[in-house]
Amino acid sequence: MTSHLEKVLFDKxxxxxxxxxQKEIIQSVLNKEDVLAILPTGMGKSLCYQMPGYLLPYxxxxISPLLSLMQDQVDQLKKMGEKRxxxxxxxxxxxxxxxxLQKLDTYKFIFLSPEMVMQEQVKAKLQTMPISLVVADEAHCISQxxxxxxxxxxxxxxWLSFKGRPPVLALTATATPKVINDITTQLNLKTPSIHIQSLDRPNIRYEALExxxxxxxxxxxxxxxxxxxxPGIIYTQSRKKADEYALKLSTMGIRIASYHAGMEHVDRMFIQQQFLNGEVEWVCATxxxxxxxxxxxxxxIIHDHFPSSVANYAxxxxxxxxxxxxxxxxxxFTRDDEDHSIFVATNDFPDESHVKVYKEFLQNGQHPGQLVEMxxxxxxxxxxxxxxxxxxSAEETINILHQLKRQKIEQIYLVKEILTNTSCIRQQIIEVFGQKLNERPDNCCSKCGLIKEEVVNQSKKHENQRIIQTWEKRISALFQRND
Structure with missing residues (x-):
C-alpha cells in the first residue's frame, strides 16, 4: 500500500x-529532529528538504555556499512550478x-549565503519569521x-544557538569522521539523527598516471x-592554466570553455548553462x-594535479x-606536483607577520579593509x-593558523599516498570516510587493473538504452497522472 510520503513523492x-x-531522512526531518545526511552525489539530496518544505507549515x-549553486537550485524549483x-x-x-526583506516571510524556500545570514538586517528579519527548517547545503564546506x-x-x-530554533538539516556528499564532528559542532546540532549512505560509486573508474x-x-x-x-570536466589549479588549456584544446576542434572565479558572474553562469545544454562538451575549471x-x-573527470584533500577529490x-x-x-601528475599543491593550498594563509600588522592597525583605530587597499x-x-x-589571543591565533596549515599539508600528503601507492584507490578513498568497501567492480582502478576502452565502450553501449528508459518512465508517469 502506498504511504502518504510515496503519494506526495509521485504527485509533486x-x-x-x-x-x-531519502525517505528515512525526510521522516527524521518531519519528526523535528536535527539531521546530518550524507548521500553520494546524484542521490537526490535536494529532495530531502524540498519535500518537507511542502509538508511543513512555514x-x-x-544556506548555500556558492552563488551558482544557489541560482541552480532556485531555477530547479521554478521549473517545478514553485513561485515562492x-x-x-x-x-x-x-x-x-x-x-x-519586507516580504521575505511570504516565500516558502529562501536561499541565503552564510555571509548574508550574518548581516544584521537579515538576522533581525529572520528572528521575526516563523521558520520550519534550516538547511545547510553542502555542509562539508563548514569544515573545509x-x-x-x-x-x-x-x-x-x-545564529543557531537561540532557544526554540527550528530543526537543522545538514546535507553533504562527503564527510570524514572529523568533518562530521565539525558540522555537528559548528551548526549546534542537538543529538542529531545521522544518516550515512555508502559513498562508493562503482561506476566511476579511478586512474592515476605519473x-x-x-x-x-x-x-x-x-x-x-x-x-x-x-562530456567531461578538466580540473586544474590556476585560472591562467584553465584559460590556456581551453584555448589550446579549442584550436584542436574540441568544444570547450574555461571556468574560474576570476570571470564575471554572468559569464560563469552562461558557460555552466552551455555545459548543461550540451552546447559545450568540456569545461576546464578550477x-x-x-x-x-x-x-x-x-x-x-580529469585532474592535472593533486587535489587539496581526499574529500575535495571525491x-x-x-x-x-x-x-x-x-x-x-x-x-x-609529475613528481613536482605535490610541492605545487602545497604552495597553492597554503599561499594565501596568514602568518605571524600578518597577525602583527592586523593588530597594529586595530590599535591605531584603522579599519582592516584598508590593509587590503594598501x-x-x-x-x-x-x-x-x-x-x-x-x-x-594573538599567540593562540598563531597556533591555530599553524595547526590548520599543517592539516592542509597532511591532507595533500594523504591524497598523493592514495593515488601513488600500490593499493586499491577505491578502497582507500572509502576508508578515509570510515566506510568499508564490500565489492570491487571490474575495471576498478589503475592499481587493480583498468582497461579504459571497456569502460568507455560500455558507456556508449548503454547510452541509447538509458535515453529510451528515461522517456518510457516519463510517458508512464504522464499516463498514471492522467488516470
Missing amino acids: FGYSAFRPG SVII VVAMNSFLTPPEKNAL WGFDFRPDYLRLSD VDSQEDKFELIAAQINQFSG NAFGMGVHKDDVRQ QEVGRAGRDGLDSLATLF GLLSETHVRILTYWLPRK
Whole structure:
C-alpha cells in the first residue's frame, strides 16, 4: 500500500520510489529532529528538504555556499512550478534587498549565503519569521572552508544557538569522521539523527598516471579527450592554466570553455548553462566549478594535479556518472606536483607577520579593509583574522593558523599516498570516510587493473538504452497522472 510520503513523492515530484536513504531522512526531518545526511552525489539530496518544505507549515531557509549553486537550485524549483522561492545574495542592490526583506516571510524556500545570514538586517528579519527548517547545503564546506577561508560558516553556530530554533538539516556528499564532528559542532546540532549512505560509486573508474613533464601532461590530456567520449570536466589549479588549456584544446576542434572565479558572474553562469545544454562538451575549471551542477551524463573527470584533500577529490570525481553509467576519473601528475599543491593550498594563509600588522592597525583605530587597499593583506587574510583575533589571543591565533596549515599539508600528503601507492584507490578513498568497501567492480582502478576502452565502450553501449528508459518512465508517469 502506498504511504502518504510515496503519494506526495509521485504527485509533486513525479517519482515512483525514493532513492536509498531519502525517505528515512525526510521522516527524521518531519519528526523535528536535527539531521546530518550524507548521500553520494546524484542521490537526490535536494529532495530531502524540498519535500518537507511542502509538508511543513512555514518557510525553509537554505544556506548555500556558492552563488551558482544557489541560482541552480532556485531555477530547479521554478521549473517545478514553485513561485515562492527566492535567493538573497550580493547581486541585489540595496533597494532590492530592502524590498525583499519586507516580504521575505511570504516565500516558502529562501536561499541565503552564510555571509548574508550574518548581516544584521537579515538576522533581525529572520528572528521575526516563523521558520520550519534550516538547511545547510553542502555542509562539508563548514569544515573545509570555514576555518580558513569563509569564517561566516563558523558564525552560523552563534545564529543557531537561540532557544526554540527550528530543526537543522545538514546535507553533504562527503564527510570524514572529523568533518562530521565539525558540522555537528559548528551548526549546534542537538543529538542529531545521522544518516550515512555508502559513498562508493562503482561506476566511476579511478586512474592515476605519473608523467615526466607538464608538456607531457597536456599532450596526454588532449589524447584522452580525443580518444574517449565526453562530456567531461578538466580540473586544474590556476585560472591562467584553465584559460590556456581551453584555448589550446579549442584550436584542436574540441568544444570547450574555461571556468574560474576570476570571470564575471554572468559569464560563469552562461558557460555552466552551455555545459548543461550540451552546447559545450568540456569545461576546464578550477575547483570553483561543479558544485550543484546537475548534469547526469558526465563521462570523464580529469585532474592535472593533486587535489587539496581526499574529500575535495571525491567531490570532484563524484560529478561523473550520475546516470549510473561507467565513467573515468583520471589524474595525471609529475613528481613536482605535490610541492605545487602545497604552495597553492597554503599561499594565501596568514602568518605571524600578518597577525602583527592586523593588530597594529586595530590599535591605531584603522579599519582592516584598508590593509587590503594598501596591499598589505589579502581579503582572505582579513576574513580569517577578523574571525579569530576577537575570540583568541594573538599567540593562540598563531597556533591555530599553524595547526590548520599543517592539516592542509597532511591532507595533500594523504591524497598523493592514495593515488601513488600500490593499493586499491577505491578502497582507500572509502576508508578515509570510515566506510568499508564490500565489492570491487571490474575495471576498478589503475592499481587493480583498468582497461579504459571497456569502460568507455560500455558507456556508449548503454547510452541509447538509458535515453529510451528515461522517456518510457516519463510517458508512464504522464499516463498514471492522467488516470
